[in-house]
Amino acid sequence: MALDLATPFEALLRPDDFGLACARGGFHIDPWRPVKHAVITHAHGDHARSGSKIYYVATEALPVMKQRLGHDSTFVHYPYGQKFRLGECTVSFHPAGHILGSAQVRVECDGRVWVASGDYKRAHDPTCAPFEVVECDAFITEATFALPIYRWEPGANTAKEILAWWDQNARENRPSLLFCYALGKAQRLLGELYQLDPSRQAYLHGAMLPLTKIYREQGIEMLPTTAVSETAKTQKFGGELILAPPSAHRSLWMKRFKGADTGFASGWMRVRGARRRNGYDRGFVLSDHADWPDLLRTCADTKARFILPTHGGTQVLSRRLNELGFEAQPLEITAYDNEEDDSGGGGEAVTDPEVAAGNAPSEEQASEANA
C-alpha cells in the first residue's frame, strides 16, 4: 500500500517549509515560520508561533492565544462548528479536548474533507470542551503516546493519588511541590482537585498566574490559588501544595520550600525509567494526549479512508493501523525544529528531559516559553 499524497487522492493538506499547508485554501495549520494566514489548533508553544499576519482561532481559545501570541497580533475567531471560507475551502473548528480552546481543524474542498486533529484526548477534563468526532476522508492524527504501554486511568483517579500524597506530606509538615506544564495541565489539576475537595487551596509559581487567571475568567471551577510571589517572606509552606512548571525544578526558586516532596504530572510518568531520570520523588500519570486505545478508537470513529499519524510514534501507529485494515502512512514533518539543525545542535536548548523521552515537544516547550 502506498498512499500517494498527490494523486489520485489529492492531498488537501501537506507539509511545506512553513507548516502544514493547504494550497487550495491559501493557509497553513500551526506554521513554524511566519505566514500570511495561520490556522492554529491550540496555544502550546510548538503549535502557536508568533510572527504570522492573521491568526484564525477558535473563540474559546482567543484569550489564551492573545496571552501567548501577543495582544497586538491580528486574530479572527469562530465558535466551534461554525464554517468559514479560506480561499476555495470551507474551514471549521471542532473541540479536541486537549486544553481550553483546543481545536481540530476541518477543511472541506470539492466534496473532500480533511481533518487535522492537533493534540487531542478523549478522557474527561473539567477545564475544556470534550473531543468531538468529526467524520472525514483523511484524518491527520497526533501520535504522542503511540505505544500499547500507554493507557490512562481517569483523571479523577490520578487526582485522588495526588490528594493522598499531599495529605501524607502534610502529616510530615512538608510542602508538596507538584511540577506540571503551565498551560493546560496546571489548570486541569486544579480543576480535578476542586471536584474532589473544593475547600482546599493551592499556591502557584509566577509562570502559571496569567494563564490560570484566564481560565478562571472563562468560568472554569478550580481550587483557589495564591501566587508564591505574593506571600510574605516568612511564609511557611509545610503541608501546602504548590504548582510549578518543570523549568523551576532544581532552580533557586525551590529553596523556599524546605523539605519539599516533589512530584511531576505527565503521561510519560507511566514508565519507571522516565520517572527516575527526571529526578522527581513521585510521578503522577496524567496526560492531555490520547492514550493507545483512544488513538485507535478515534481513527476508527472518524471513518476516514486515510489516516496520517504525525508528531511522535508515527511509525508504530501507522503500522498498527495498517494491520487493523486502515490505510495509514506517517506524515513526517521533517522541517520541525530545523533552526537547531542549522546550528548543529547548538540552537535552542530543549532542556526538559520529557521532550527527549518521547520525542514530543508540544507541552514542554509551552512551559519553557512561559516559565
Next chain:
Amino acid sequence: MNDFARLYDKIDSTTGTNAKIEAMADYFRTAPPDDAAWALYYLTGRRLKRFIPSKSMRDWTLDLTGMSLWLYEESYSSVGDSAECCALLIDSMSHVPQVNEEPDLTLDTWMRDRIIPLAKMDEPDQKERVVGWWKRLDRHSIFILNKLLSGAFRVGVSQSLVARALAEVSKLELAEISHRLMGDWQPTGEWYQQLVSSEASDRHLSTPYPFFLASPLEKEVTELGEPNEWQAEWKWDGIRAQLIRRNGETFIWSRGEELVTDKYPELVQASLTLPEGTVLDGELLAMKGDEVLPFAVLQKRIGRKALGKAILAEAPAALMVYDILELDGRDLRAEPMAERRSVLEKLLEGRSTTFHVSQSIPFESWDELTELRKDSRAKSVEGIMLKRKSSAYQAGRRRGDWWKWKIDPLTIDAVLIYAQAGSGRRANLFTDYTFAVWDGDKLTPFAKAYSGLSDEEINKLDNWIRRNTKDRFGPVRSVTPHHVFELAFEGINASPRHKSGIAVRFPRIMRWRHDKTIKDADKIETLRAMIDEPTTAEA
C-alpha cells in the same frame, strides 16, 4: 508480599537517602525474619538464577494480550525492562483487577512455595501458574512478581544504605553489620536473626571484610599536608580482591563480592603456605616474574570458563598485595597502616613469587611525587594511591585517609556515527554512541561510549539523532556525521578483533566539541601512535 511491594514503592518514590533508610528500617522492624531475609537478599543486589526465561514471560504476555511481537519489541525499547514492560502491557491490554485478588501471602511463602518450585516445572505448568497470578494481581503487584521471577531485583539502594537501616534496627555498629552482610549467605529466617542479633555471631569461614575504598583526589596534592605522613603506591590496574586463608581453606573475593577462587588456581596454590587466619587485600594482575602485563591480558582469562594450560601460561595471575587485614585469626584493621605494612612485609618476605607487596614509592616532597607520577603510563598504572600512614582500614568509601590520584586520560576527537537507545533510566533515549576517526577519507568506528554527557546534552543530542537518522539497523541508528566529541580513555591496545585494529579501555565522553567540524576529528594514525608510544601522551 504486599509489605514488600510497599517497601519497594517507598524506596522508588523518593530521592532522599534518609527517607530510603527510614522506609527499610520500618520494614525490617515488623517483617517476619523469613521475609526480611529475602528482602535483604534482593536489596543487596544478590541474584538468583532466573526462574522464568524472559522469552517465556514475553510469549505469555503476547498470548494474554493478543498483541503482536513487533509491538512488544517497540514497547520494550521504550521501557527498557522486560518485567515492567510485561506488567504495563498486561495492564493496558487485558482486564486487570483494580484490587489484588490474590491472598496476601508472605514474601517467603511466595518465594519458597510458589516461585522457586517453578524452576523445576515444564513450560505449560509454569505458564498456567504465572498467567493465573497475573489475572488476579493488580498492576503493581504484577510488576513486583515479574521482577522476582527474573531472579534479580535492583531496588535503587546501595548496600551501605541497607547496612545503615539494619544498624538502626539492630542497634549494632555499622561496621559490624556491614561485615555480617558480606560474602555468601542464604536467605533464611535463621540467618536474618543471627544478622541482627546482639551476640557475636560465628562468621562463616569465607566471610570477607568490607573493602576500604579510596576517594578521587579532587584538590591539590599539597593540601594533604606533610608528605612524610603519607604512603604512596602505584595504582595498579587490575581487579581489586581479598584473599582469605582460614582453617585450611582459601577464598578469593572480588570487590563486587563475587567469589572467584576457582578462576585463580595459582593463587590458591600459593596460599597454602600462608599461616591460618590470614586475609590479604590486593589487586589481581597478570604478571610474568616482576613484570605486570596489560589489563587486556588478564581480561582474556576472566571470560574463560575453563582455564587451559595455554591461557595459564600466557596470563599467569598474581596478587599485588596492598594490605593485611587479619593475621593468625586476629583482626588487624584498627592498627595504623604503617604497622600493618611492616607485618605484611615480614609475612611475604621471600615467600612466593605469586604474592607481591605493592611497594611504597619513596619521595621527599609533593613536587618530587608529582614528577614520579608522570611515569604512570609507562608503568601501565592508573596513577598513584595516597594513604595516611596512621589510618585504620575502614569500611566502604570514606573520605580523608585514602586517596586515588589518577593521571589524566588519553584523549582524541572523534565523530558520532551510530546511536542506540539505552536501558533502565536511559530507556527510550539515544545514549549509547559509537564514535569514529578518519582512516583516509573514511570514518572508521573504534569506540563506544555511554557516559560523560549531562542530561541536558543527552536530550539535545537525542533530539538531533531522531531528526538526522540516515539508516536503521535493528535498534541501531546511523546518523549523519556531524558532531565531534572529545573522548577520553585509560589505555589503548592493538586488537585484531576490532575493525579499527584498536581497543581502548574505559572510553567516555569528555566534552562535546561544538567548535569542531568533522574535518577536525583525529585520524587513525594518531591512535596507532598512542599504542606505539604510550608514554608520550602523558599530561
